[in-house]
Amino acid sequence: MPPYQSAHDREKDKEPEAFHVLRDDATFASTRILWFQYLALAIVCCLSLGYWNLQIRQGDYYLSLAERNRIRPYPMLAPRGKMLDRDGRIVVDNNSAFSLMVSRDAVTPEQIRAIAPVLQLDVDEVMERVRRFDKSKASRAAPVTLKENLSRAELAYIEAHRGDPDFRSLEIIQDHRRIYPRGGFSAHVLGYTGEVSERELDSVEFARYRPGDLIGKAGLEKQYNDLLMGIDGQRRVIVDYNGNERELLDKKEPQPGRSIQLTLDLDLQAVAELALRDRRGAVVAIDPRSGEVLAMVSGPSYDPNRFAGRIRRKDWDEIRNNPDNPLFNRAVQAALAPGSTFKPIMALAGLETGIIGPDAKAFCRGGGTYYGSFRKCHSTHGEVDFTRALQASCDVFFYELGDKLRIDRIADYAQMAGLGRRTGIDLPSEVDGIVPSTRWKVRTFRKRWFISETISVAIGQGALIVTPLQLAHAIGGMALGGVWHEPHLLKQVLGDAPPTPKLPRKVAIDAANLNHVLAGMSAAVNLPGGTAHDSMLQNVEMCGKTGTAQLMSNALAQARREAIKRGVTGLAPMEDNAWFVGFAPRRNPEIVVAALYEGGAHGDRAAPIVRDVIKAYFGKKKPAERPKQDPLVTAFAWQEPRPQP
């Protein structure tokens, strides 16, 4: 194919001279075009210099500007779940509050110095917090909380200073502040929340939290943190190099935490709290038929509202340095000698093993000598039978019984009742307690058991230590006929089906033996001469057992008392701990309450606490729902007629 040629091309090929006529002369303008060439060259050089300047010389500066030009996430905090009592009353709630956040990538130390005094914050504390976030792996764009629960004045001030360059990096977001009952009411059960600490963040189980997250630190808040804690939402905003919001990119709504219903009864809780007042001690009320904890109080208490959010160092020190240790939940953490409240278990062990019969008798002459040392009884009871031994809490009877039973059988029955190990309640930091045995002694101390030690254990002293919760659990399950339900505080998660109850631990106990023990416990309350007869209830047959646990030998305690009387300072009065464990009614008990009153001197000082709680429990019921009155104990010859009201 011949190449295409235009008319002009053909003309040119045929007649080159004729075409040449068209060609003009260009030489005259050649100097002028040189101007343009040099001009173009100069412009290109200028531009190249511009690039060099921008991209190489000032590259870092513009990189830092570009860093500020970014998508910035602002959290939308999810409210924590509420806590309700068993009747659906709100115990722990949230309050809407405003928090002030600052973007770390935009804030400078100078700005912090300008902002902090306005908000009455400590400059160093703020700097430390910002620096702490710097150390963590969180993105630099993630904002840091500067102050929570802003007052109206502070809100107004910040809003009014929006345009101020110092305040440009601040952002106000809606927060949720936890409200606990005032005055430390049931503080130990509910627990409190706090900012996840640096040490916690390093550990595995806290790996999913980010610095600044509020997590449960104690009590139920800690135990059910995963349920209660919602999932924070996020608002991603495009921010320009100036810190102004350009556009809302997307929004993830927060998922609020689940609310939980507790087995606690606020009324009983209040009664227990009032009965304990602010004394050192604990009260635990359990429904033995299901293991539901109706009340749990530990004293002295603290106000968790001071922990809600971020606690100030001063408050924290004040609580930590209190000698009574208010943070200590005595109901599950105070493992102490149970004293005579251990005797029902001893008595049952005696009957069940057949070591003694219900007709067993002992003679109390104010004490007895066992293995070379004299053991005192708190009174001189004369001849005591089985019931009277429990009624009057005669130590000699149990010294004799313990001597016959030997430690390992005692330990077996104590463990059967659930002592010596955690009850499995849904609270963190429950302690085990100790049930001593020969094996325990060998394992712990690498020493053999001395038989004289058994005598102490027989009256709930020595190495035996239990928590109030364990005691209530043990006695309640025993009173129910050997059915131990695991105590728990969670009734249900709202919105979920109620959880299937766990199967109880059952032990076959001879009903006749049990009845003897329960009769003795009933006599201790309901019969004159019983250790807790003052706390008898009119219409309910409350059974119980007092306990007075020594902390030191009688002689030493006496010396100390005298020294304090003389005016020696710096000595805490080491009074005996008062215990009481009671349940009602005698048959099929509905409630079992254990009370510990540290330094209460005698068990009958703890009994009124239990009485009040049990009275409140039955008083709360409608008359028709109250249990039919059982005939009181009548099978004893020496019974005096009950005083009629």
Added chain:
Amino acid sequence: MRLKMDWILFGTVLAMVSFGLVMVYSASSVALELKRKAALERKEQAAVAAVEAKVDPAAAKTEEEGENSSSGRATWRMPFGFTTRRLMAAVLGLIAARFFWHHYSTGVFTWPWALLGGSLTVVLQFLAYWMDANPAPHLSLVVKQSGAALGGFFLLMYLSQRDYREFRTAQWAFSTLGFVIFLLIVVYFADPKHRWLNVGLSIQPAELAKPALVLFLAWFVTLRRTAINHPATIWPAALALVVLAGAVMIPDVGTAVVLVVTAAVIFFLAGLNWRYSVTAVGVGLLFFAMAIVYEPYRLKRVIQFIDPTYKTLAKIDPNRVLWNHAQKSTRVSNTRDQAVNSTIAVGTGGIFGRGAGGSRQKLLYLPLAHNDYIFAIVAEEFGLLGSSFVLVGFVVILWRGYRLFWAASDDFGRYLAVGISTMLAFQALLNMSVVLDLFPTKGIPLPLISSGGTSMLSSMVLLGLLLSVSQRSTQNA
């Protein structure tokens, strides 16, 4: 006669257009993000609706499984990321290149090819409109741009084979000029912003004014070269220029500046007297200043460029008349934002850039990232290397055009070539200066690279004419 080819120019143009397509795709991915998200939300809503309507989920599941099983099969992978599809595309591309070269060398790119290019442009434009509303909205811009580039390529091939001397007639010069002025008048009344003419596809008549003016001036100057300083030459030329530039200036001062500068260069090279040149420049500056003061947003941009705080200018203008006038602007509130963001984009690039598609500034910080500020994205993603590539491309265009001042076979070709290369290079330099914040914000696209169909077509027409001049030049200078 076998046609010779300016391979340097041709290759540069092809490389720049391809690079431009990549950049348009990359820079328009903001739209990609947002629109795809919106589409996904729609899809999710549809899925929820389907579930609510109790559509059997089992059927959907089996479909998904069928897809998964085919993709899950282990396959042999070709090295260097080659796939069968890419290899086939490469082979087809080579065949197409051979075909094109055969046609080119035998001079077959006549008007049917231009027609083909035009129809392809139109078809792809409508395809882009369709895609915009349908599942691939993020591709619509790049499809539109490829349509323009493909059509422009055929126009370029056609014009480069067509002898430019056939346009050396009064008919061509006046008809193109008149047509463009007609379009400008139409668009003045048709569009409230006086910019876009929507006839199915949107055309920007101001862009078409560029080839029309170059063609007219080259013809006119060639005609009147011997009497270039004669009033009978100057007045008609000035009239044509003022009418055209004035009509263009109403919507688009930037393009008007480019036109005036090009005209000045052509006349100056044709031997215009210094006195006239200075007068013309003075008058041009006066018009320019009037145009700036007339529109508050232009005034605001200039003030923000010169003296953002208005402290120095307040000495000249104590009553702040200019300032108050500028405040009437209803356009983008702060054009300094654009300038700062574009310098941020350029400055972040460094030597090698953030890598293709790695720009962050295009994510809603830099408005018109695919258009007027595409060069900032080039600089951010490809760094000093990428921006030098573009700069060198325009320098090559300038070089190949100015070379023809000596080499062209006639005066018409000479002025045409100089006018074309001045126009393209000047516009590019202006755009780059704006991006570098060396010049007040101006809305002019970067030729060959920015998205914009009319701009691409007019640039390709200009370059086609330039190639045509170059392959009919007498010597290889």
